[in-house]
Amino acid sequence: MLRAISALLFYVIASFPLFAQSVQFNQYTLGSGDTVKITVYGQDDLSLETRLNDVGVINYPYLGEITVIGMTVGGLETYIYEGLKGDYLINPSVSVSIVEYRPFFINGEVKNPGGYAFQPGLTIDKAAALAGGYTERASKTKIFVDRIVNGEQQTLSADRYMQVLPGDIINIEQSFF
Missing domain, CATH: 3.10.560.10 (Outer membrane lipoprotein wza domain like)
Structure with a gap:
């Protein structure tokens, strides 16, 4: 029992830097120089990949101009999901990922x-x-x-x-x- 507790404690302490880094990147905000990929499954005309410029505005189909600088990946996903839901799609499956981070x-x-x-x-x-x-x-x-x-x-x-x-x-x- 003591060996199991020691092993568990070691695992928790050893994995903390990885956890801290993943928390940092969950909070990561998009900025100029990042390349993002937006995918709406089954809707090729709504999928795009773009590098964010200094202004950080993208022109997205049906939603118009979106200022993405300062948004998290999850926040952008939610924004696009909410914008497409109802009027254009019933239940859009939106995925946003960072293809390349800014230098x-x-x-x-x-x-x-x-x-x-x-x-x-x-x-x-x-x-x-x-x-x-x-x-x-x-x-x-x-x-x-x-x-x-x-x-x-x-x-x-x-x-x-x-x-x-x-x-x-x-x-x-x-x-x-």
């Missing part, structure tokens, strides 16, 4: 600063590796991330193991020996 950017003391394709599970260390690695003068403690939180731009102090989100701007400062 993240890394500046400062990395060998190849710039924008890179986001990958789930990305940490600052992994982002720096994608950018060619840290330079010799890179500080491992003076790391800042510019991120939009609740619609506002914030600068967060970070460590090398912090999760990177799409659209983040990572700044690696210089270290003074």
Whole structure:
């Protein structure tokens, strides 16, 4: 019995980072640069795939212009479902998925600063590796991330193991020996 409880406790603790990441992505809001795919099963004329521009407005059949920046995937699904239900379809089966996340950017003391394709599970260390690695003068403690939180731009102090989100701007400062 004690062994079973210990195994269960280990599983819960070990899976917490995955759970925390899935919670983050359930709250993920769409932004410019994301590519979304909208599928209405059995209705090819209502399905589309598009990259969101800076304005974040898509022109959707029968519903017109929809501002999708700031919406979650689930929120967009519900909006389209409610808009099509009744007048056009009896019970539409709507699916919205993210085909490609917007890029993240890394500046400062990395060998190849710039924008890179986001990958789930990305940490600052992994982002720096994608950018060619840290330079010799890179500080491992003076790391800042510019991120939009609740619609506002914030600068967060970070460590090398912090999760990177799409659209983040990572700044690696210089270290003074």
